[in-house]
Amino acid sequence: MQDTSGQGQNSQQHPTDTTGVGAAADHTSNRLPELSGNGSFGRPTPRHDGTLKVTGQARYAADHPIRRVVHAVAIQSTIANGRVKNIDASAAEKAPGFLAILHHGKAPKLYRPSNDFMSATKPGEIRVVFEDDRVYYAGQYIALVVAETLQQANYAASLVKIEYDFLHPVIDTDQAMNTVYDPEQFFGEKLTAQRGDPDGSYAAAAVKHEATYSTPLEHHNPMEPSASMAEWNGDELTLYETTQWVVGARNTVAETLGVPQEKVHIVSPFIGGGFGCKGFIWPHSVLSAIASRQVGRPVKLNLTRKQMFSACGHRSETRQKVRLGAAADGKLTSIFHDTLVQTSPVDEFIESCGTTTEMLYSCPNVGIAHHAVRVNIATPTPMRAPGENPGTYALESALDELAYKLKIDPVELRIRNHADTNEHTKQPWSSKYLKDCYRMAAEKFGWSKRNPEPRSMRDGKLLVGWGMATATYPGMRNPGAAKVRILQDGSATVVSATQDMGGGTYTTMVQVVSDALGIPVERIQSTLGDSMLPPAPVSGGSMTTASVLPAIRKACEQALTKLVQTAIGDENSPMHGKKEDEITAQNGRVFVKGSSPSSGNTYAEVLASKKMAAVEGEGFLQPGEERKKYAFQSFGAQFVEVKIDPEIARARVTRVVSAFDVGKVVNPTTARSQGYSGIIMGIGMALMEHTIYDDRDGSIVNSNLADYAVPVNADVPDLEVLFVDKPDPYIDDQGIGARGIGEITITGVAAAVANAVYHATGQRIRDLPITPDKLLQV
Amino acid sequence: MDSPGWNRRSFLKAAAAAGAAAAMPDIAVPEPQVKPDVPASSQSIRLKVNGTSRQLNVDTRATLLDTLREQMGMAGTKKGCDHGQCGACTVHVNGRRINSCLTFAVMHDGDEITTIEGLADAGQLSPMQAAFVEHDAFQCGYCTPGQIMSATALLREPVGNTDDDLREAMSGNICRCGAYPNILAAIKSVRSQHS
Ligand code: FES
Ligand code: FES
Numbered sequence: 015m016q017d018t019s020g021q022g023q024n025s026q027q028h029p030t031d032t033t034g035v036g037a038a039a040d041h042t043s044n045r046l047p048e049l050s051g052n053g054s055f056g057r058p059t060p061r062h063d064g065t066l067k068v069t070g071q072a073r074y075a076a077d078h079p080i081r082r083v084v085h086a087v088a089i090q091s092t093i094a095n096g097r098v099k100n101i102d103a104s105a106a107e108k109a110p111g112f113l114a115i116l117h118h119g120k121a122p123k124l125y126r127p128s129n130d131f132m133s134a135t136k137p138g139e140i141r142v143v144f145e146d147d148r149v150y151y152a153g154q155y156i157a158l159v160v161a162e163t164l165q166q167a168n169y170a171a172s173l174v175k176i177e178y179d180f181l182h183p184v185i186d187t188d189q190a191m192n193t194v195y196d197p198e199q200f201f202g203e204k205l206t207a208q209r210g211d212p213d214g215s216y217a218a219a220a221v222k223h224e225a226t227y228s229t230p231l232e233h234h235n236p237m238e239p240s241a242s243m244a245e246w247n248g249d250e251l252t253l254y255e256t257t258q259w260v261v262g263a264r265n266t267v268a269e270t271l272g273v274p275q276e277k278v279h280i281v282s283p284f285i286g287g288g289f290g291c292k293g294f295i296w297p298h299s300v301l302s303a304i305a306s307r308q309v310g311r312p313v314k315l316n317l318t319r320k321q322m323f324s325a326c327g328h329r330s331e332t333r334q335k336v337r338l339g340a341a342a343d344g345k346l347t348s349i350f351h352d353t354l355v356q357t358s359p360v361d362e363f364i365e366s367c368g369t370t371t372e373m374l375y376s377c378p379n380v381g382i383a384h385h386a387v388r389v390n391i392a393t394p395t396p397m398r399a400p401g402e403n404p405g406t407y408a409l410e411s412a413l414d415e416l417a418y419k420l421k422i423d424p425v426e427l428r429i430r431n432h433a434d435t436n437e438h439t440k441q442p443w444s445s446k447y448l449k450d451c452y453r454m455a456a457e458k459f460g461w462s463k464r465n466p467e468p469r470s471m472r473d474g475k476l477l478v479g480w481g482m483a484t485a486t487y488p489g490m491r492n493p494g495a496a497k498v499r500i501l502q503d504g505s506a507t508v509v510s511a512t513q514d515m516g517g518g519t520y521t522t523m524v525q526v527v528s529d530a531l532g533i534p535v536e537r538i539q540s541t542l543g544d545s546m547l548p549p550a551p552v553s554g555g556s557m558t559t560a561s562v563l564p565a566i567r568k569a570c571e572q573a574l575t576k577l578v579q580t581a582i583g584d585e586n587s588p589m590h591g592k593k594e595d596e597i598t599a600q601n602g603r604v605f606v607k608g609s610s611p612s613s614g615n616t617y618a619e620v621l622a623s624k625k626m627a628a629v630e631g632e633g634f635l636q637p638g639e640e641r642k643k644y645a646f647q648s649f650g651a652q653f654v655e656v657k658i659d660p661e662i663a664r665a666r667v668t669r670v671v672s673a674f675d676v677g678k679v680v681n682p683t684t685a686r687s688q689g690y691s692g693i694i695m696g697i698g699m700a701l702m703e704h705t706i707y708d709d710r711d712g713s714i715v716n717s718n719l720a721d722y723a724v725p726v727n728a729d730v731p732d733l734e735v736l737f738v739d740k741p742d743p744y745i746d747d748q749g750i751g752a753r754g755i756g757e758i759t760i761t762g763v764a765a766a767v768a769n770a771v772y773h774a775t776g777q778r779i780r781d782l783p784i785t786p787d788k789l790l791q792v
Numbered sequence: 793m794d795s796p797g798w799n800r801r802s803f804l805k806a807a808a809a810a811g812a813a814a815a816m817p818d819i820a821v822p823e824p825q826v827k828p829d830v831p832a833s834s835q836s837i838r839l840k841v842n843g844t845s846r847q848l849n850v851d852t853r854a855t856l857l858d859t860l861r862e863q864m865g866m867a868g869t870k871k872g873c874d875h876g877q878c879g880a881c882t883v884h885v886n887g888r889r890i891n892s893c894l895t896f897a898v899m900h901d902g903d904e905i906t907t908i909e910g911l912a913d914a915g916q917l918s919p920m921q922a923a924f925v926e927h928d929a930f931q932c933g934y935c936t937p938g939q940i941m942s943a944t945a946l947l948r949e950p951v952g953n954t955d956d957d958l959r960e961a962m963s964g965n966i967c968r969c970g971a972y973p974n975i976l977a978a979i980k981s982v983r984s985q986h987s
Binding site (some may be wrong): 060061062064065066067068069070071072073074076077078079085089163164166168169234235236237238283284286289314318319378485515516517518683684686687688690691692693694696718719720724725726727728730732733 | 827848851853854858861864865866867869870871872873874875877878880905907908909911912921922924925926930931932933934935936940955958959960962963964965966967968969970971972973974975976978
C-alpha cells in the first residue's frame with residue numbers, strides 16, 4: 015500500500031492558489047454586500063420550487079391545461095433503410111374522431127435551419143422531418159395522426175398501412191467500416207492532435223500498456239418523455255415544450271417553419287429530466303406546430319417511452335484504443351487515445367472521447383484521433399458529459415492497469431502525473447484542487463486499508479473490490495442575461511430564459527438575489543423557461559451556473575443603483591441630495607454610509623414615496639479575456655467499493671465516496687443531489703445500461719424501461735459526496751466563482767467500478783456494462 | 793403508436809389466447825366478444841377522486857392515468873412509460889398503491905382514488921410531502937408524485953425496517969435523476985415519526 019497522505023505539500027492547509035497565477039480578479043462592487051455574508055449563498059437552501067413539485071402543481075410540457083386541445087400520435091418507421099412506398103390512410107380517415115394525417119406527401123413546406131450552435135439554432139438532426147420518402151433508421155417519423163382524443167388518435171394510427179421498399183440496414187460498426195472517416199472537430203475542438211512524439215516515446219518506454227475499451231450505445235431516458243403542445247393565435251405560435259434550451263427551441267422551430275423568431279414563444283417552466291436529449295431541437299416540436307396549424311386546434315404530441323429511443327438522440331457506442339508508456343517511477347512518457355464511434359446517415363455527432371486525454375495528466379508525448387462510421391441508427395446527441403464520460407472510462411481503466419504493471423498505488427500514480435498546468439492549451443488553470451479531492455475522498459473511503467492484491471479482500475463468501483478514478487469536466491461559460499426587479503412591497507423578482515431540469519436553477523437564482531439585495535429567499539420569485547425572457551444559454555455543458563448567476567448579480571447591482579438614485583432624488587428622503595457612492599445597502603434598507611441602517615429607508619419606503627411600482631436592473635455578461643489566459647476545468651475523485659457474489663457472477667456497488675472541485679458550491683443541498691445523480695447514472699453505465707439493436711432490421715430490442723435497465727432504489731448503496739468548495743477566482747467578474755456541476759459527477763464512475771471489479775476478481779472487463787455473462791466468460 | 797396494425801386489445805387477445813391454450817390445451821378458447829378492429833364504446837362510471845365524487849363518461853379504452861390527466865384535468869399524476877415499468881403514475885385505489893397506466897378507468901366504477909393533488913390538507917403538506925422537500929428527495933420532480941404516493945402507501949404496508957427493505961419496497965418507482973438516497977432518508981424520517 016502506498017502512502018496517499020503525502021499528496022503534495024499543500025494538502026493540509028488548503029492552498030489559496032495552487033496555480034500561482036496571482037491575485038484574483040477584482041470583483042467587489044461598491045454597493046452590493048460581499049457574497050457569503052449573511053445570505054443564503056453557499057448555504058444549504060431548500061428548493062424554491064419544492065412545494066410545487068411535491069403537490070403535483072409543477073407543470074411539465076404535457077400538463078398545461080389548454081382548452082379544446084386535440085391529440086397527435088406519431089407513426090415511426092419499422093424498417094431502418096429504404097423508402098416509403100405507400101401510405102394508406104383510408105381506414106384511419108374513417109375512424110371516429112379522426113382529424114388529420116401528415117406525412118412526406120402531405121405536409122407543409124419546411125426548411126432546414128442554419129444549424130449553428132453559437133447562434134442558438136441547433137436541430138438534433140439537420141434532415142427535416144417529412145423531407146422525402148427516404149428511411150434512414152428505424153423509428154424515423156413517417157406520419158402523424160391527429161384525432162379528438164388520445165384513444166381515438168391511437169386507434170386511427172393503428173389503421174394506417176405503410177408499405178416500404180426495404181434495403182438491408184447497416185447497424186454494426188464492423189459492417190460499416192467502408193464508411194469510416196476522420197471527423198475534424200467537435201464544437202471547435204480538433205479531434206486529431208498530437209504533441210511530442212507519441213510513437214517514439216512509446217517504443218522507448220520502460221513500462222507499456224495497450225488495450226481496447228468499449229462502451230455501448232446508451233439512452234438518456236429521462237423520466238418525462240418529450241412532449242410538445244402547440245397553440246396558434248393568428249400567425250403567432252406558442253409551444254409548451256420540455257426543452258433544455260428555450261432560446262434554441264424558439265430559433266430552430268421558427269427557422270424550420272419559415273416564420274420570424276418573434277412569432278414563436280417557447281414555454282418550458284419544468285423539465286422532467288433531460289441529460290442532453292432535450293438540448294438540441296428534435297422534430298416533435300415542429301410536428302405539433304404543423305399539426306395544430308392544419309387542424310386549427312391546439313395539438314398535444316406526447317412521445318411514448320419506446321419512441322424516446324429513436325426520437326431525441328442517444329450516446330454512440332465507442333471503441334477506444336488506449337496506449338500508455340511510462341518510466342519505471344510511474345511518470346507517463348507517452349499517451350495515445352484512438353476512438354471509433356458511430357454517427358447517422360443524416361447528420362454528424364461525434365462522441366469525442368480523446369479530448370480530455372490531451373490535458374488530464376502531465377505527459378510530453380500525447381496523441382489523439384477520432385474516427386466515425388455511418389450506421390442506420392438515429393443521430394447521436396450529447397448525453398451527460400459527452401466525450402469525457404466514456405473517454406475517462408477508457409483512460410482511467412488503462413491507468414489502473416498500468417498501476418498494476420508498475421506496482422504503484424493508483425492514487426499515487428495519478429499524483430505523480432498531476433498536470434500542474436493545462437499542457438494542451440499551455441495555460442495555467444484558473445483554479446485546481448484535484449490533489450485535495452484525492453486526499454479527501456481517500457481518507458473518507460479508508461483507501462489506506464486496501465490490499466492491492468486482486469481477490470485479497472472478502473466479506474464472507476463475497477469478493478470485495480476497491481477501485482478509484484479521476485473525474486473531470488470543463489468549466490464552460492456562455493453569454494447570459496437576466497433582469498431583477500425590486501417591487502413596491504420590498505420583495506423581488508428575477509427572470510432569465512434559462513432552464514431548471516432539476517439542477518436547482520430556480521433556487522440558485524433566488525440565492526444570488528437574496529445575498530445581493532438582503533431580501534429573504536421567501537420574498538423572491540424566480541421565473542425561467544420562457545423564450546421571452548432575457549436570453550441564456552442551453553442547460554447543457556454544465557454552463558448554466560457560470561453563465562446566468564453573474565448576470566443576475568449584475569442586474570441586482572443595477573436595480574439597487576436605480577433605487578439609490580430614486581432615494582437621492584426624493585426630497586422627502588433622508589438620503590436626498592447625497593452622492594451615489596455615499597449610500598449603501600444592507601438587509602433590505604438603503605442608508606448613508608457610516609450611519610445606522612435605521613436612519614435610512616426600506617426599499618418599499620423608497621418606492622412608495624415616489625409612487626413607483628418597481629425598479630428594474632438588467633445584467634448581461636459574457637466570458638472575456640480570462641478565457642485566453644486560463645484553462646477552466648473541474649476535477650474530482652471517485653472511490654468505489656463493489657461486492658461480487660462469485661456463484662452468480664453478480665457485481666453490486668456497495669459504497670461510493672466522491673470529492674469534487676467545482677469552484678464555489680452555491681447550494682450544498684442541490685449540489686449534493688447533483689452528485690448523487692451523476693454517480694447513480696454512472697453505476698447504471700458501469701453495470702446495466704446498453705441499448706441493443708437487431709442487426710437484421712435495425713429495430714431496438716429493449717426500447718422500454720424493463721429491458722433497458724437503469725438503477726432503481728435497491729441498486730443504490732450509501733453514497734458520500736464531498737466538495738472542496740473553493741471559488742474559481744477567474745470564471746466570472748462578479749465573485750460567484752462557481753463552475754457547473756451536472757456532468758462531472760458521472761465521469762470516472764464507470765472506470766472506478768471496473769477497477770474495483772478487477773481488484774475483487776482479478777478479471778479485467780474492458781467492455782461495458784459489466785454484466786454477469788461477461789464476468790462468467792473471463 | 794409504434795407499429796400500425798397492433799393495438800392494446802389485439803395484443804391482449806393474442807396474449808390471452810396463447811396463455812389459455814398453453815395452460816389448458818384441451819379446452820376450447822372462447823372467442824372474444826369484441827372484434828379487434830372495432831373501436832370501443834364509452835361507459836358511465838362514478839369515481840371518487842380525492843374525496844370528490846364525479847360521474848364520468850369514459851372511453852372504455854382509456855386507462856385510469858389518461859382519464860385523470862386528459863379528461864379530469866388532473867395532471868399531477870405522471871406518465872413515464874405507460875407500461876407499468878416506472879411507477880410515475882402511482883395513485884392509491886381504495887388505499888392501495890397501483891400503477892394507474894396499467895388499469896382501465898372503466899374498471900374502477902365506485903372506487904376511491906387518491907392522487908398527489910389530494911395529499912395536502914388545506915394547503916398543509918402531508919408529512920411525506922414535507923419530508924421530500926426537507927430531504928431534497930427529487931431533482932426534476934417528474935417521478936416525485938409517484939414516489940410520494942408509493943412512499944405514503946408504504947407506511948401502511950408490512951415492510952421491514954432495514955434500509956434494504958425500504959429500498960426494495962420503493963424499487964417500482966424509477967428516478968432517473970437518482971434522488972434515491974434522499975428518498976430513503978425522507979421515508980425513514982416519516983416512519984420514525986409514525987412509530
Ligand atoms: S407510467 Fe405507469 S408505470 Fe410508468
Ligand atoms: S426527480 Fe427526476 S426522475 Fe426523479
